[in-house]
Amino acid sequence: MSRETFAFSSSTLRSLRLQREWLEWEDRRRALSRQCLSRRFPLATRSTLLLPKPARRPQYCRDPAVHNVLYTGDLQTLKNIFKDEAMANVIVETVSEELMWSAELGLWVLSPQKRHTSPLRIVAGRGYRDCLKHLILQGAEVDAVVGGKAALHDSCIHQRAECAQLLLSYGANANVLSEEGLAPLHLCTSPETLRCAELLLEHGALVNLSSRDRRMTPLHVAAEHGLEEHVQLYLCYGAGLAHRNREGETALNAACAGADKLSEAGRYYRVAERLLECGADARTAGRKNHTPLHNACGNCHPRLVELLLRYGAAVNVSNCAGYTPMDCALQAVQEYLDGQPERIITTLLDHGAAPINPKLLKFCSLCPRALEVMLNSYDRILSCDSWVEAVPPEMWQEHKTFYDSALQMTNQPRQLQHLARCAVRRYLGARCHSAIPQLKLPLSLRAYLQLPLEGYIR
Structure with a gap:
């Protein structure tokens, strides 16, 4: 037998024959399909159906020189580098050393951590409007969520209203969600973001959209940060006063809980006043059954306590730990010795606060003014x-x-x-x-x- 030949068994020959017949049948089936397709669709449509556009594979840029162009807003160099859609949508990757706890070693170690962002996010967050426009014209995806956020999120975080306006004018989704489930309105957390909030609402942002995890609406966020003008804006667009977050708190609860700094007491008072004027319920209990009055007393906010009582807050209601607003006020005395705690105690007593256990007097023993009011409430x-x-x-x-x-x-x-x-x-x-x-x-x-x-x- 020569080296070029090989003896096949009968079963092997039969398998080869069946395979050849199947291949011939498959060729005929494909030819018939092409004929049917040519009769049903014109050539241009048929070529589109037969050759779908492949999904673009992500490209990563780790070049520090390119990163520097984006972070410094060098428009001319940026135009020379970002000349097409692929480059405009590149993923910018950086690596930084961060302290991580190693359970295996039992100590903190430096571990390299990769961070991803996009050219659009970088220039939008830094307010480089011309650079942003160039990237959009080159085909950058305005709603692309890279590294957890979209460019519109960064514009709001960094108070870049001019960049937010440009993104929205080029079709950016005003309700685009980050990986954490936050819309751009949820990130308007400072007085300087008012213009961003106005632009978002003008372009269709949902004023009652809840965040994914905490179920916070933009009104909750504004109240929590004491943003009076934001609250007024959202109320004008129909924000719901009765909406509760995951912990059961309304915007009024959030405002009273957030008023924990004496220097910021005024703006939280104005936020709460506006919410109450529009119909917020001063008796609604939230986290751990805390009412707004519990929070105001715990934060030693005399004017806010008086405001809530004026709108019908219950003075003797207990939270889940059995504490009344008076109990919360007494426990806050030592932390807010300069916050007029005696004024809160007097106000609560004037509105019918029940007598406290004398053992609780120890909480106000370091504030003679508060202790005097409490002692004078007994016969x-x-x-x-x-x-x-x-x-x-x-x-x-x-x-x-x-x-x-x-x-x-x-x-x-x-x-x-x-x-x-x-x-x-x-x-x-x-x-x-x-x-x-x-x-x-x-x-x-x-x-x-x-x-x-x-x-x-x-």
């Missing part, structure tokens, strides 16, 4: 060592007159004048704030009924 001072022991010697020495008088009056009869005050206030109850100013009494007596600060207990 007698009960023996309670908890607040006495909580006062450091230097504090006692500084306010010796007050602390000594309070200690001396423990379990002692109070003055008849004070007992009469307690009786009147007990009778008026939650009407103290409105009824006492109308009593036909001398001005000094009316002032006395409102628990003024005297600096000592008698």
